Amino acid sequence: MRTDDTRDDDPVAAALTEGSAYERLRVQRVSVFPWSLAEKLQRLGVVLFAFGVAVGVFAFVSPDGMNILVDPGTVPTYTSLVALTALAMLALVALVLSILGVLREHSDSLSDERAETILVVEELCALTGFVTGGTTAAIAVGFCLVPYAGPEAVSWLVTTLERSPYAAVETAYPIVPATLTPAALLLGAVCLLAGRRWQTQ
Numbered sequence: 001m002r003t004d005d006t007r008d009d010d011p012v013a014a015a016l017t018e019g020s021a022y023e024r025l026r027v028q029r030v031s032v033f034p035w036s037l038a039e040k041l042q043r044l045g046v047v048l049f050a051f052g053v054a055v056g057v058f059a060f061v062s063p064d065g066m067n068i069l070v071d072p073g074t075v076p077t078y079t080s081l082v083a084l085t086a087l088a089m090l091a092l093v094a095l096v097l098s099i100l101g102v103l104r105e106h107s108d109s110l111s112d113e114r115a116e117t118i119l120v121v122e123e124l125c126a127l128t129g130f131v132t133g134g135t136t137a138a139i140a141v142g143f144c145l146v147p148y149a150g151p152e153a154v155s156w157l158v159t160t161l162e163r164s165p166y167a168a169v170e171t172a173y174p175i176v177p178a179t180l181t182p183a184a185l186l187l188g189a190v191c192l193l194a195g196r197r198w199q200t201q
Contacts, residue, residue: 040097041195048191049184058143059178061147086133087183100125
């Protein structure tokens, strides 16, 4: 098989022999998340879509007179605050990854040192987004879905936490599913489109 054919079949070999400093260093790094930047954005978009749907479902939870005293669809609750925290973390990671994507467009002219710096920041973003942000989002999703498992599940959760995540909280702005869900879905769509754009380059 010719060398050119081998490079076409092996993207790692192609990156090492013909790629930019960014691509060459990326394939050589040992990473917790070995995906490309485009793949990280696309996976983040999927997480945001799933998160947005779960938070939207939370709007249909009805008060039970015991552990869920307010309508979480219209009254801010601790669960909504957890969801807002997760969304803010995921949004920040998406923003930084997008900025890195813009820098990567000019990666042919990057020095090895600058390319390495971009890769380090990219790895930190992935850790923050998929570990810290993902865990916070999973907790919020759990809070949103537990009421659908029945009153016993809600009682168990409240007893375990020694505080109801469905209690009302005072906020300056209406932090409810009607505001969180569209933001999560829109951000998820942007991440998917951005990831697709840089994947085709």
